[in-house]
Amino acid sequence: MAETRVKSFVLRFLLAQPLTYWKLLKYIDVDIPTVQKTLKNLLRNKILEYKNNLFYLTSKGREEAKDLGISVFNSAMCPECHGKTVTLSPFKWLVKEFESLTFERPKAISEYDQGYVDSTDTVARVIFMYQLGDIEGKNIILLGDDDLTSLALLASGFPKQVTVLEIDQRILNFIEKKAALKGWNNLEVIRYDVREPLPDQFKGKYDVFLTDPVETIGGLRLFLSRCVEALKGEGSIGYFGLTHLEASRQKWWNIQKDILEMGFTITDIVRGFHTYLLERDDILNLELKVVKEAPVEIKIPEVDFYTSNLFRIYAVNSPQPLVRGKVDWQRELYYDQEAYVTCP
Amino acid sequence: MAETRVKSFVLRFLLAQPLTYWKLLKYIDVDIPTVQKTLKNLLRNKILEYKNNLFYLTSKGREEAKDLGISVFNSAMCPECHGKTVTLSPFKWLVKEFESLTFERPKAISEYDQGYVDSTDTVARVIFMYQLGDIEGKNIILLGDDDLTSLALLASGFPKQVTVLEIDQRILNFIEKKAALKGWNNLEVIRYDVREPLPDQFKGKYDVFLTDPVETIGGLRLFLSRCVEALKGEGSIGYFGLTHLEASRQKWWNIQKDILEMGFTITDIVRGFHTYLLERDDILNLELKVVKEAPVEIKIPEVDFYTSNLFRIYAVNSPQPLVRGKVDWQRELYYDQEAYVTCP
Numbered sequence: 166m167a168e169t170r171v172k173s174f175v176l177r178f179l180l181a182q183p184l185t186y187w188k189l190l191k192y193i194d195v196d197i198p199t200v201q202k203t204l205k206n207l208l209r210n211k212i213l214e215y216k217n218n219l220f221y222l223t224s225k226g227r228e229e230a231k232d233l234g235i236s237v238f239n240s241a242m243c244p245e246c247h248g249k250t251v252t253l254s255p256f257k258w259l260v261k262e263f264e265s266l267t268f269e270r271p272k273a274i275s276e277y278d279q280g281y282v283d284s285t286d287t288v289a290r291v292i293f294m295y296q297l298g299d300i301e302g303k304n305i306i307l308l309g310d311d312d313l314t315s316l317a318l319l320a321s322g323f324p325k326q327v328t329v330l331e332i333d334q335r336i337l338n339f340i341e342k343k344a345a346l347k348g349w350n351n352l353e354v355i356r357y358d359v360r361e362p363l364p365d366q367f368k369g370k371y372d373v374f375l376t377d378p379v380e381t382i383g384g385l386r387l388f389l390s391r392c393v394e395a396l397k398g399e400g401s402i403g404y405f406g407l408t409h410l411e412a413s414r415q416k417w418w419n420i421q422k423d424i425l426e427m428g429f430t431i432t433d434i435v436r437g438f439h440t441y442l443l444e445r446d447d448i449l450n451l452e453l454k455v456v457k458e459a460p461v462e463i464k465i466p467e468v469d470f471y472t473s474n475l476f477r478i479y480a481v482n483s484p485q486p487l488v489r490g491k492v493d494w495q496r497e498l499y500y501d502q503e504a505y506v507t508c509p
Numbered sequence: 510m511a512e513t514r515v516k517s518f519v520l521r522f523l524l525a526q527p528l529t530y531w532k533l534l535k536y537i538d539v540d541i542p543t544v545q546k547t548l549k550n551l552l553r554n555k556i557l558e559y560k561n562n563l564f565y566l567t568s569k570g571r572e573e574a575k576d577l578g579i580s581v582f583n584s585a586m587c588p589e590c591h592g593k594t595v596t597l598s599p600f601k602w603l604v605k606e607f608e609s610l611t612f613e614r615p616k617a618i619s620e621y622d623q624g625y626v627d628s629t630d631t632v633a634r635v636i637f638m639y640q641l642g643d644i645e646g647k648n649i650i651l652l653g654d655d656d657l658t659s660l661a662l663l664a665s666g667f668p669k670q671v672t673v674l675e676i677d678q679r680i681l682n683f684i685e686k687k688a689a690l691k692g693w694n695n696l697e698v699i700r701y702d703v704r705e706p707l708p709d710q711f712k713g714k715y716d717v718f719l720t721d722p723v724e725t726i727g728g729l730r731l732f733l734s735r736c737v738e739a740l741k742g743e744g745s746i747g748y749f750g751l752t753h754l755e756a757s758r759q760k761w762w763n764i765q766k767d768i769l770e771m772g773f774t775i776t777d778i779v780r781g782f783h784t785y786l787l788e789r790d791d792i793l794n795l796e797l798k799v800v801k802e803a804p805v806e807i808k809i810p811e812v813d814f815y816t817s818n819l820f821r822i823y824a825v826n827s828p829q830p831l832v833r834g835k836v837d838w839q840r841e842l843y844y845d846q847e848a849y850v851t852c853p
Contacts, residue, residue: 166744173642194641194776234646234669241636243596245589250780252587292585297538298517302578325578400510418774418825425769430762432538434778436594481762 167195167414171203175213176222176230177238183219186463190455191470194436196413197455197505204460215461249438251292253285260288262320266343267313271335273444279333280443280471282312282377282406290375290404290438290475291317297433297477299373299402300324306367306395307331308359308376308388315340319349328367330357330391359387360498362490363394371395375404377439377473380411381501382419383494390486393427401480403429406439406473411503428482438475443506454505471506511539511758515547519557520566520574521582527563530807534799535814538780540757541799541849548804559805593782595636597629604632606664610687611657615679617788623677624787624815626656626721626750634719634748634782634819635661641777641821643717643746644668650711650739651675652703652720652732659684663693672711674701674735703731704842706834707738715739719748721783721817724755725845726763727838734830737771745824747773750783750817754799755847772826782819787850798849815850 174193178184184192186204193200204220207213212226222230230236242248253260264284273279282290291314294300300323307315307329313336315329329352331337337354344352355364374395378388385407392403407420424431445466449456456463499507518537522528528536530548537544548564551557556570566574574580586592597604608628617623626634635658638644644667651659651673657680659673673696675681681698688696699708718739722732729751736747751764768775789810793800800807843851 166742170642170744173645177642177645234667236645236667239599241595241597241599241640243587243590243594244598245596246587246594248594250587250590250592250594251585252589253585254588255583255585296585298514298521301517301521301580323578323580398510400514414774414776414823415825417776417823418769421765421774422769425762425766430758430765431775431778432758432761433780434775436777479758481759 167199168203168206171195171200172207173233173235175203175207175220176226176233176235179213179220179222179226180230180235180237183221185218185467186220186459186461187466187468187470189220190410191468191472194409196503197410198458198503199413201458201460208460218464248436249289249293250435251289251296253289253292256288256292259291259317259321260285263288263317266316266320270313271333271339273311274333279311280441282439283442283469286439287312287314288317290314291321293435293438293475294373294404295321295323299404303372304328304370305373305375306371306392308374308392309378310340311336312377313340314375315352316343319344319347319352324351326351326353328371329354330367332356332358359391360492360494363391367395369395369397371401372397373402373404377406379499380408380504380507381497381499382416384498385420386423387488387492387494387498389423389427390488393484394486394489396480396484398483399480401484403478405476407476408471408473410471411505411507413503416503423487424478426485427487428480428485429478430481431476432479433475433477435475437472439473440469441471441473442469443471448506451508453508458505511543512547512550515539515544516551517577517579519547519551519564520570520577520579523557523564523566523570524574524579524581527565529562529811530564530803530805531810531812531814533564534754535812535816538753540847541754542802542847543757545802545804552804562808592780593633593637594779595633595640597633597636600632600636603635603661603665604629607632607661610660610664614657615677615683617655618677623655624785626783627786627813630783631656631658632661634658635665637779637819638717638748639665639667643748647716648672648714649717649719650715650736652718652736653722654684655680656721657684658719659696660687663688663691663696668695670695670697672715673698674711676700676702703735704836704838707735711739713739713741715745716741717746717748721750723843724752724848724851725841725843726760728842729764730767731832731836731838731842733767733771734832737828738830738833740824740828742827743824745828747822749820751820752815752817754815755849755851757847760847767831768822770829771831772824772829773822774825775820776823777819777821779819781816783817784813785815785817786813787815792850795852797852802849
């Protein structure tokens with residue numbers, strides 16, 4: 166059970182050192198509601214204590230770890246790639262170029278479920294795609310691009326064509342301006358609300374899509390359906406991010422069922438690929454459940470705790486979107502019972 | 510389409526340097542029949558030429574690469590972990606211990622679809638499982654163990670209990686003897702043919718399974734069903750390997766459908782995690798399709814070309830095996846139309 170898993174992780178981490186609430190969320194691959202619930206139980210049962218913003222194991226907690234055969238965690242995460250499988254070393258110029266391009270990027274709007282991915286992670290995603298042959302000479306469509314991945318793709322010089330569909334005009338303007346400055350003419354940007362049907366000119370035109378969808382089952386189905394409709398056919402590829410924090414493994418199951426139903430197989434899932442640079446002040450101010458339902462009184466995050474996993478999917482048949490045409494969803498697009506870092 | 514993908518990969522690799530047939534098979538993530546077919550077409554169309562055991566791009570091939578926007582491949586695979594996400598550095602003692610334990614291991618029998626995984630990859634798999642909290646204090650069952658992963662698990666000191674079900678008595682004897690020498694008493698080994706029902710004493714008892722199944726859809730369903738039946742319930746974990754060489758993406762789709770149907774979600778897929786040390790002489794001698802259907806006359810492999818991907822799956826519901834009871838399968842257990850490195 167997920168609670169047993171949370172408990173084991175808490176024990177192995179805290180045997181090594183006391184940790185904040187935010188670090189525990191970051192390191193435990195279980196959804197926030199379950200982590201919160203387990204922490205409450207462990208505090209009640211005197212396995213844990215909380216002081217000065219840190220969780221500690223009690224002596225009872227240490228006994229418990231011993232009984233369960235759990236020892237001090239000795240992380241084997243690769244120190245070079247941090248578990249991303251690819252190194253940035255041959256592409257350091259691209260990291261620099263991307264950082265310079267995005268220096269004065271538009272501020273993320275938490276109310277719109279924005280919150281962008283760390284620059285090096287964005288470039289690492291592009292490198293990962295390059296490694297798998299999914300960029301060079303390809304037509305690539307991005308649905309939503311507050312991460313500005315389009316600029317990393319264009320700066321790499323590899324894609325044939327990049328199209329950005331995005332609802333936030335600030336982001337479209339920013340991308341367009343930078344591309345114009347650089348003289349890149351293989352970019353197209355269009356203001357688009359995912360609830361609208363995919364415009365005909367984008368249907369069946371792309372080799373690869375990239376999106377970072379909202380984390381509800383319906384929202385994911387909608388984002389992926391729009392993307393899938395833009396693909397050429399068998400052999401087309403999709404990339405997207407999915408978190409464990411706001412998506413339980415049950416939700417993962419539902420999403421994977423959708424993926425197969427749309428005619429895709431999953432070829433890669435890389436754990437913790439993306440770290441999000443959320444506005445830390447907003448976390449406390451926006452009445453988010455990650456704070457309101459916390460088991461203890463917590464402080465502003467001292468670490469970027471929000472991560473997501475990178476999925477790559479491959480069309481084995483002609484891609485079949487599960488949603489077509491206009492939908493009339495409002496707040497439920499962003500918000501479900503597992504949405505703990507999303508504005509209600 | 511898969512053939513287009515093979516072509517792009519051939520172009521980007523051969524722009525860098527000429528390669529043997531075996532290296533192309535190793536580096537291209539497409540099933541062998543499709544690679545063979547594409548290579549034949551590229552030779553016929555004078556994109557490629559083959560001399561002295563190597564494939565070269567022709568000048569027409571170079572033109573084609575240019576037209577398609579494909580440039581010399583500059584691999585970004587992580588030099589530290591080789592794409593495995595975990596480093597062996599903190600566990601070098603375990604690699605040494607495992608190599609010493611397995612020094613005189615039983616020779617693989619190609620006729621039984623044996624062929625074991627490189628030692629460091631076997632230890633890396635154990636480290637990966639450790640990293641995800643799936644070993645410490647756990648009851649672990651292995652279905653088939655010619656890789657001798659059980660010895661790596663036991664040597665780590667982390668598991669509570671390790672059970673090995675295996676058809677080859679030589680392997681059972683070897684594992685049992687080594688464990689006895691070391692004084693490990695948390696091991697159980699049982700001779701078991703996967704076609705027989707899972708004995709009652711193993712049902713519903715394990716936290717984690719590990720298997721390296723045969724590569725047919727039916728065979729995979731059978732192996733996974735037996736494993737799944739041994740698990741405790743929700744939150745239980747499975748690990749297995751799946752290749753791209755003898756499993757097309759269509760087959761991947763079928764297998765993933767089975768996984769979801771059995772009540773699991775896929776949490777990790779790590780590309781090229783395992784390299785197999787096949788008996789190189791056997792490759793040419795056993796009338797395998799990878800040789801017989803090759804587009805050119807080839808020599809004995811100069812590289813360990815056979816790799817597989819590591820899957821981790823998580824039970825979101827009570828695990829449901831798709832096959833129960835005895836089955837009466839013969840050669841079709843091992844062999845299907847994509848089995849190109851398996852004895853007919």
